[in-house]
Each structure stands twice: as structure tokens, then as C-alpha cells.
Amino acid sequence: MKTFLAGLSLLAMTGGSALAADYPVKEIQGIIQWGAGGSTDTVMRAVTPHAAEALGGNIVMQNKTGGVGAIALRYVQQQDADGYTLLMGAENPQMYKVLGLGTDDYTDMVPINVLARGVPMFVANNDAPYNSMTEFVEYAKANPGEVRVGSTGPGGLTSIVLAMLTDQEDVEFTRVPYDGDGPALTALQGGAIDVMPAVLGAAIEGVKAGRMKVIGLVDTQPNDLLPGVVPITEEIPGFADYLPWGPFFGVFVKKGTPDEVVAELQAAYAEGAKNPDFIELMEDRGFIVMSIAGDEAMDFLESYRSTSSWLVHDAGFSKKSPEEFDIPRP
Amino acid sequence: MDTLLALLTVFTQPQLFLLVGLGTFLGVYIGAIPGLSVTMAVSILISFTFSWDVYPAISLMVGIYMGGVYGGSRTAILLNIPGAPSAIATAMDGYPMAQRGEAGEAIGVTTVMSFFGGLVGIAVLALAAPFVAEFALTFQPRDYMLLAVLGILLVGSLSAGSLLKGIFAGALGIAIGAVGRDPLTFAERFTFDFQIMEGGISFIAVMIGMFGISEALLQLHHVGAEAMRQKIDRIVPSWSTVRKYLPLSLQTSSIGVIIGALPGTGGDIAALMAYDHAKRVTKKPTRPFGTGAMEGLVAPETANNAAVGGAFVPMMTLGIPGDAVTAIMIGALFIHGLNPGPMLMVDQPQMFWFIVGALLTANVFILICGLTGIKLFTKIVEMPRAVLIPLIMLLSVVGAYAVNNSVTDVYWMLGFGVFGYFMRHYGYPLGPVILGVILSRLLDDNWRRAIISEREDLGAFSAGIFGSPLSLTLLLVVVAIFVSQTPVYAMLKSRISKRAADQA
Structure with missing residues (x-):
């Protein structure tokens, strides 16, 4: 009996290593954290077929929404760590711990590839009486609470960018909640809100068509897509403390996935991210392609988490202190 | 001239023409199965058509969209189970007709009127898109809120029998819609600290349970009864029938286009509003509403198909999705290297006209797919109940799971199925529950946005x-x-x- 069991476990072990060697032997599931048609969805559907080709396997993507993406993350963490379930997500999980939305974040997973980073900017309704950050801050100071700013919930891009601004300048706004930057930018064009911090890619087409105007670029460098717009650090130098900062998209697997499998996936996504179609798509939308993995990705994720967590905590809308999770102050 | 050529692209390239046809055909069946939604089909198609050119990919998606919206009426009429939320109102008078053995006639009229509604939607898209889009943009949060209040008043038309029970059902629906993390502040509401409640209750799961499972349970009462024989000699409605409903359908199509064009409201609300409108303006319906009135069938079906054209209006002119399906199509355009936005109409007007052409083609295919194969469909109702009931159960489970690939949704669906069965038993209408769930967020979010932007000043x-x-x-x-x-x-x-x- 004992020898039988030993034989069985031996069989299982060799089976296991054989599995890693010819990974993938079956369909891989890609769980997209956000809904169909959103930016995470678009990015993942654009890069994954190229990665699948490089991998020589099949990656089937499905959207699993809810709980600001926490439901998808929890689902992936509940599966086996065999590399057959990938999480395709955005930056949100890095805030789960301080906002009390979940117990795990990306530091509890293995990054396969952090594909790209977005640049935030401030856009305003065309009729707004300010054209730059300096003018905007002046106006907001003179009329406290009058400017209606779109927001996408605590922990979202808008809340963090606004936390940076209120950390630097003593300003007050009325924050009107929207469920996503798409609906908020629509409302901006209709005049329901005055200003909206949004990722460049989401607003660029509206800006090009003259339906809204850019009043600030939240980066340290000028951007090719926005000629004539100065980086925010030239108007409010204090922003340099937080920048470069921006939402990102990445592919992750559960911790404990065999190293060979992780390496194969990393190689495949690195290859996929080199595809010219993908790069063109990302550049058109104003995303900066990063395609990083390993320690480089971990450092980036960690820096995002520490900057954002402390900003949110100091602005007073965290549920728990970043100290509880040993998140160092930047 | 270029415009005309772009419009005719679909007709001049047999491959595109056939793809639209194939899409429409598939769409009708996907739409007919509760839970298999057009939204899902189109998002799967994005990966599937990834390596294709943009025209064939869009052709297939447009076909599926148009066909799917129409297909929802099939199961609504035949089984009292709306295949999609936009067909809820269709079931109210469609199913009573099937019970009288008039399913063939009901489907025939639905098909022709859907075609008509689709045509109105496409005409508005082609001729007035920029104006309609600008108008839609002027809707402020307070206007959306008023629209939701208007929607809630529909409870009156959707409650056959006791209005009081209808109001109760509507209120229940609004409460169900509020469960989960509030998407604006992430505060938990009605979750009782259960992780499972955090994501909210999928409204599709509620719909499938309330209509699908409860219907199957109800049918168990007559499991031995002989199925109603369906008359299928009179499928294509006569010209005089069509002409009679033309004025009404013009009004309901207009409702459909406007509601469809507003970002944030879609075919489901349009169809319910159109049903209510028909009930108000029709002095002498063919039969009392709720017992098989033709007007009750015509109104929602014209409106939901007109809403398709409407949904493309903000998408094509401004890059703003009119509903969930157009949101995915915007993603598809991105992937294919286009930049949907206000500049698309300026830089690439041929894309706009191509989509108008594809929609027109899909609309014609609806007539073809809709008027053929009715015999086969009506056979479904004539199936022995011992076969039909398990089939409904199976489809309901698959449908509920497929919405978000979540087993939790299946449990919700089953729970609401049993609950819906008892509600029906005690004379509580189910329509208002679904209405409540649909309108819950529209009302809640926009009321809060409206009052927050006024700095919480009621004055x-x-x-x-x-x-x-x-x-x-x-x-x-x-x-x-x-x-x-x-x-x-x-x-x-x-x-x-x-x-x-x-x-x-």
C-alpha cells in the first residue's frame, strides 16, 4: 500500500513537472476585472491574442465585474496556482487594503506584465472661466465649493489626483459622483460638471474635437498628444513629489505558480506587447507602454501603492491606515 | 457620391452582406434565449474577429445586435419568458395571444413592426444624428431623475389587478436594485455583511428567475394538459393591419429613438414607456390590454428596435455609448485602429455610412429571418410540457450563469424564481419588480448627482x-x-x- 502511494505521488510529481514543461496543455482563462468596452477590456483584448500566439496556446477572456474589481481578484486567488487563470486588471487592487475593499492586492500575486501606464490630466468645460491650473486654483479659491468636479468614487483616479491638489493648495470643490470616467466626461460636455481629472486616453478625442479643454497635464514631461500644454509641475511644483503617477494595466497570476510557467507567460506577454498594432493603439490613446515584469514591476506596483495609499489616508478617506499593512510612506 | 458608395458598401460586397445576414440570424436565436445576451455575444466577437478587417467585424456585430433585440420577443410571446430585458413588455400581451393559439399572428406582426421601428431608428441616425446627439447631451442629472420618476409611474400600467400590489412589487424592485456596494461611494447597502451580496444582485438573474423559473413552476400545475394548437396560416400581416398600427408605431418609435439615444437609458426602458404610451392613447384596443391586445405588442417592439438606431447616434457622433452594446462596439473600433469620438464623423464619414448601411441590411434580414421559421418556433409551445419545463429550467440556469460567469447568480435566479412563483400565486404582478430594478440606479444615482451639484440646496x-x-x-x-x-x-x-x- 505504501509503495503504491509512493508510486502514485511519484507519478503525480512527474506529471506535475511534465505539465510545467509543456505548458499550456489546456485553455487558459483570462479574467478581466472590468466590464466589456472599458479601457481595461480594450487593452487586454488588444494584447492577449498576440501573447497567446507567442505562447502557442489559447487564452479565453471573460469579464468578471463587481466590487471595484475585487470579485475578479478574489476569484483568481481561489483557483489553483497553475498558471491557467490570469487576472487582467487595472490599478484599483493596490488600494483595496486601505479602503477596506479586500484582503489581497497585487503584492500578493505575481506580475506577468505591467503593460502600460496612463497619464492623468485635468479637463474642463469649454465655458469655464479658467484655462490653466493656476487660473483654476485661483478661481476655486475665490469661489469655494462652486466648481463642480466629477469624481469616480474613493480610490479612483479622480480622488487621488484631487487629493494631490488639495494637499498642495487650499481649495474646495463640490464633488459629483459618476460611475466611471466615460459618463463623467459626457456630463462635462453637457455642462453638468465643470472640471474632471481623467486619464488622457479617455478624453483625448473630445479635446481634439474642441468639445472640452485641457487645463492641466499631471506629469513631469510635456506630452506629444497635447502640444502647448505645460506639465503641472511647472505651475504647481509640489506635484513633483507624487509624479510620475498614473493608472496602469497588468496581467497577474496567483502566488505559488511554478516559476517555469511564470517565465513562459512573462515571455509571451513581453512578446505580445511588442506588437506594432498594440503599440500604436496604446500611443493613440495616450498610454505609455511599459511592458515590465519581475522586480521592476514589483517596484512600480509598490511605489504606486505607497504614494496612493498615503495620499488617500492623509486626505481622510481611508478605512484603515497604510501602517497596518506595512506600506511605507513615500 | 462618396456617401452613397459608403452606404452601399454592404450591398456591393457579398461577403459583408452575408456576414450581416449571418449575424442577424444568430442574433435572433441568441436574443431568444433568456440570459444569452447581445452584450455578451458582441464582446465575445471582439476576440473572435480580432484578426479580421474592421468592416467584416462590424458587419457581424451590427447583425447580432439588431437580430438580438428583435429575438427577445420570440420567447416572450411563446413562453412568457422575455429573452432580453427589452422584451418584458412584449410578454404582457404577446403571451396571452399565444395562449389563444395566435402565436403565429403575434410573431408576424411583431416582425413587421420591429422592422418598421428599426427603420425609423436608422432614418433618424442617418438624417439627424448630430442634432439628436446634442439634444441628448443637454439632459442634466435632474432630467434623468425626472425620467426615472416618469418610469416609475408606469407601475400603474404594468399592474393588472391591484394597483397596491403593483406598487409593492415596484418598491421591492427598487430595493433589490439598491443592494450591494453603491457604485458612487462604495458604501455597502443591504449587504448584511455577506460577501456574496457585495457585488449586488444581477438584474438579469432576477429577470430570468422571475419570468423563467416561476413560469416553469406555474406550468407544473397543468403538466398533463394538452398544449394549445397554434394557428399558423396567417403569419404575414395584411397591409390594412399594418396601416392601422402605423400612427401608433410612429409615436412609439420616436420614444424608442430618443430613449435609445440618451446615454444611460436603453431599449428596456424605451419598450416599457412605449407600452405605457400605447395604453394611454389607444381608445379601442383590439382586446383589453393584458389579454392579447395587438397594440400592446406593437408598441414595445417598435420602440426597442428604434432604440438600436438611437443608441448609435451618440456613439457615432460623439464616441459616447448609447447603451452597453454600443460601448463594446466602441472598444472594437479602437482595437481595429479607429478612434471613435467626435472626430470620427469628420475624419472617416465612410465608417458612419457603412454602419448605417449595415443596420439597414440587418433590418431587412430581420424580416426574412423573422417571417420564416415561425412554424418551427411555434412547435416549441406545442411541445409536451414534460419536455418543455425541464428545457426552460435548463436554459434559465445556463443563462443566469453566463451573465457574469458566476454561480452566485444562479442561486439568486433560483431564489427569485421560487419567490416569483408565490408572488404570481397571490396576484402580485412581476413586471413592476423588474421595472423597479431597472430604474433603481437611474433614479438613485441621478437624484444624488442632481442634489450634490446644487450643494444639497433644495431651493x-x-x-x-x-x-x-x-x-x-x-x-x-x-x-x-x-x-x-x-x-x-x-x-x-x-x-x-x-x-x-x-x-x-
Whole structure:
């Protein structure tokens, strides 16, 4: 009996290593954290077929929404760590711990590839009486609470960018909640809100068509897509403390996935991210392609988490202190 | 000339023409199966058509979209199970017709009227897209809120029997819609600290359970009964029938286009509003509403198909999705290297005209797919119940799972199925529950947005409503409909007619 069991476990072990060697032997599931048609969805559907080709396997993507993406993350963490379930997500999980939305974040997973980073900017309704950050801050100071700013919930891009601004300048706004930057930018064009911090890619087409105007670029460098717009650090130098900062998209697997499998996936996504179609798509939308993995990705994720967590905590809308999770102050 | 060529692209390239046809055909069946939604089909197609050119990919998606919206009516009429939320109103008069053995006629009229509604939607898209889009943009949060209030007043038309029970059902629906993390602040509501409740309750799961499972359970009462034989000799409606409903369908199509074009409302609300409108304006329906009135079938079906054209209006002119499906199509355009946005119409007008052409083609295919194969479909109702009931159960489970690939949704669906069965048993209408769930977020989110933007000042909020012609009009409509449902209105009416009689 004992020898039988030993034989069985031996069989299982060799089976296991054989599995890693010819990974993938079956369909891989890609769980997209956000809904169909959103930016995470678009990015993942654009890069994954190229990665699948490089991998020589099949990656089937499905959207699993809810709980600001926490439901998808929890689902992936509940599966086996065999590399057959990938999480395709955005930056949100890095805030789960301080906002009390979940117990795990990306530091509890293995990054396969952090594909790209977005640049935030401030856009305003065309009729707004300010054209730059300096003018905007002046106006907001003179009329406290009058400017209606779109927001996408605590922990979202808008809340963090606004936390940076209120950390630097003593300003007050009325924050009107929207469920996503798409609906908020629509409302901006209709005049329901005055200003909206949004990722460049989401607003660029509206800006090009003259339906809204850019009043600030939240980066340290000028951007090719926005000629004539100065980086925010030239108007409010204090922003340099937080920048470069921006939402990102990445592919992750559960911790404990065999190293060979992780390496194969990393190689495949690195290859996929080199595809010219993908790069063109990302550049058109104003995303900066990063395609990083390993320690480089971990450092980036960690820096995002520490900057954002402390900003949110100091602005007073965290549920728990970043100290509880040993998140160092930047 | 270029415009005409772009419009005719679909017709001149047999491959594209066939893809639209194939899409429409698939769409009709996907739409007919509760839970298999067009939204899902189109998002799967994005990966599937990844390596294709943009025209064939869009052709297939447009076909599926158009076909799917129409297909939802099939199961609504035949089984009393709406295949999609936009077919809920269709079931109210469609199913009673099938029970009388008139399923063939009902499907025939639905098909022709869907075609007509689709045509109105496409015409508005082609001729007036920029104006309609600008109009849609002027809707402020307070206007969306008033629209939701208007929607809630539909409870009156959706409750056969006791209005009180209808109001209860509607309130229940609104409460169900509020469960989960509030998407605006992420605060938990009605979750009782259960992780499972955090994501909210999928409204599709509620719908499939309430209509699918409860219907199957109800049918168990007559499991041995002989199925109704369906008359299928009169499928294509006569010209005089079509002409009779033309004025009504023109009105309901207009409702469909506008509601469809508003970002944030779609075919489901349009169809329910159109049903309500038909009930108000029709003096002499073919039969009382709720028992198989043709008008009750025509109104929602024209409106939901007209809403398709409407949904493309903000998408094509501004890059703003009119509903969930157009949101995915915007993603598809991105992946294929286009930049949907306000500049698309300027830089690539041929894309706009190509989509108009594809929609037209899909609309024609609806007529073809819809009027053929009815015989086969009506056979479904004639199936022995011992086969039909398990089949409904199976489809309901698959459908509920497929919405978000979540087993939790299946449990919700089953729970609401059993609950819906008892509700029906005690004479509580199910329509208002679904109405409540659909409108819950529209009302809640926009009320909060409206009042927050006025810095929580009720005075400024009212001033905003009275200061804007659009808001004021919506408010007056709300008041008028509300008053017309109270005894005050009947009293006034009789007094006025009496005075008129006295003067005469």
C-alpha cells in the first residue's frame, strides 16, 4: 500500500513537472476585472491574442465585474496556482487594503506584465472661466465649493489626483459622483460638471474635437498628444513629489505558480506587447507602454501603492491606515 | 457620391452582406434565449474577429445586435419568458395571444413592426444624428431623475389587478436594485455583511428567475394538459393591419429613438414607456390590454428596435455609448485602429455610412429571418410540457450563469424564481419588480448627482428644474400622468363634460 502511494505521488510529481514543461496543455482563462468596452477590456483584448500566439496556446477572456474589481481578484486567488487563470486588471487592487475593499492586492500575486501606464490630466468645460491650473486654483479659491468636479468614487483616479491638489493648495470643490470616467466626461460636455481629472486616453478625442479643454497635464514631461500644454509641475511644483503617477494595466497570476510557467507567460506577454498594432493603439490613446515584469514591476506596483495609499489616508478617506499593512510612506 | 458608395458598401460586397445576414440570424436565436445576451455575444466577437478587417467585424456585430433585440420577443410571446430585458413588455400581451393559439399572428406582426421601428431608428441616425446627439447631451442629472420618476409611474400600467400590489412589487424592485456596494461611494447597502451580496444582485438573474423559473413552476400545475394548437396560416400581416398600427408605431418609435439615444437609458426602458404610451392613447384596443391586445405588442417592439438606431447616434457622433452594446462596439473600433469620438464623423464619414448601411441590411434580414421559421418556433409551445419545463429550467440556469460567469447568480435566479412563483400565486404582478430594478440606479444615482451639484440646496435644485425648459416639460408630464391616475382627474373630466353638455 505504501509503495503504491509512493508510486502514485511519484507519478503525480512527474506529471506535475511534465505539465510545467509543456505548458499550456489546456485553455487558459483570462479574467478581466472590468466590464466589456472599458479601457481595461480594450487593452487586454488588444494584447492577449498576440501573447497567446507567442505562447502557442489559447487564452479565453471573460469579464468578471463587481466590487471595484475585487470579485475578479478574489476569484483568481481561489483557483489553483497553475498558471491557467490570469487576472487582467487595472490599478484599483493596490488600494483595496486601505479602503477596506479586500484582503489581497497585487503584492500578493505575481506580475506577468505591467503593460502600460496612463497619464492623468485635468479637463474642463469649454465655458469655464479658467484655462490653466493656476487660473483654476485661483478661481476655486475665490469661489469655494462652486466648481463642480466629477469624481469616480474613493480610490479612483479622480480622488487621488484631487487629493494631490488639495494637499498642495487650499481649495474646495463640490464633488459629483459618476460611475466611471466615460459618463463623467459626457456630463462635462453637457455642462453638468465643470472640471474632471481623467486619464488622457479617455478624453483625448473630445479635446481634439474642441468639445472640452485641457487645463492641466499631471506629469513631469510635456506630452506629444497635447502640444502647448505645460506639465503641472511647472505651475504647481509640489506635484513633483507624487509624479510620475498614473493608472496602469497588468496581467497577474496567483502566488505559488511554478516559476517555469511564470517565465513562459512573462515571455509571451513581453512578446505580445511588442506588437506594432498594440503599440500604436496604446500611443493613440495616450498610454505609455511599459511592458515590465519581475522586480521592476514589483517596484512600480509598490511605489504606486505607497504614494496612493498615503495620499488617500492623509486626505481622510481611508478605512484603515497604510501602517497596518506595512506600506511605507513615500 | 462618396456617401452613397459608403452606404452601399454592404450591398456591393457579398461577403459583408452575408456576414450581416449571418449575424442577424444568430442574433435572433441568441436574443431568444433568456440570459444569452447581445452584450455578451458582441464582446465575445471582439476576440473572435480580432484578426479580421474592421468592416467584416462590424458587419457581424451590427447583425447580432439588431437580430438580438428583435429575438427577445420570440420567447416572450411563446413562453412568457422575455429573452432580453427589452422584451418584458412584449410578454404582457404577446403571451396571452399565444395562449389563444395566435402565436403565429403575434410573431408576424411583431416582425413587421420591429422592422418598421428599426427603420425609423436608422432614418433618424442617418438624417439627424448630430442634432439628436446634442439634444441628448443637454439632459442634466435632474432630467434623468425626472425620467426615472416618469418610469416609475408606469407601475400603474404594468399592474393588472391591484394597483397596491403593483406598487409593492415596484418598491421591492427598487430595493433589490439598491443592494450591494453603491457604485458612487462604495458604501455597502443591504449587504448584511455577506460577501456574496457585495457585488449586488444581477438584474438579469432576477429577470430570468422571475419570468423563467416561476413560469416553469406555474406550468407544473397543468403538466398533463394538452398544449394549445397554434394557428399558423396567417403569419404575414395584411397591409390594412399594418396601416392601422402605423400612427401608433410612429409615436412609439420616436420614444424608442430618443430613449435609445440618451446615454444611460436603453431599449428596456424605451419598450416599457412605449407600452405605457400605447395604453394611454389607444381608445379601442383590439382586446383589453393584458389579454392579447395587438397594440400592446406593437408598441414595445417598435420602440426597442428604434432604440438600436438611437443608441448609435451618440456613439457615432460623439464616441459616447448609447447603451452597453454600443460601448463594446466602441472598444472594437479602437482595437481595429479607429478612434471613435467626435472626430470620427469628420475624419472617416465612410465608417458612419457603412454602419448605417449595415443596420439597414440587418433590418431587412430581420424580416426574412423573422417571417420564416415561425412554424418551427411555434412547435416549441406545442411541445409536451414534460419536455418543455425541464428545457426552460435548463436554459434559465445556463443563462443566469453566463451573465457574469458566476454561480452566485444562479442561486439568486433560483431564489427569485421560487419567490416569483408565490408572488404570481397571490396576484402580485412581476413586471413592476423588474421595472423597479431597472430604474433603481437611474433614479438613485441621478437624484444624488442632481442634489450634490446644487450643494444639497433644495431651493437651488427646484430653481434648476423651473429654470430649464426641458426639466419643466418633464416635470409637467410627470404631474399630468400622476394626476390622470387619481380620482381627481376622473372628477374633473366628468365635470368638464357635464359643463360642455349643459352649454350644448
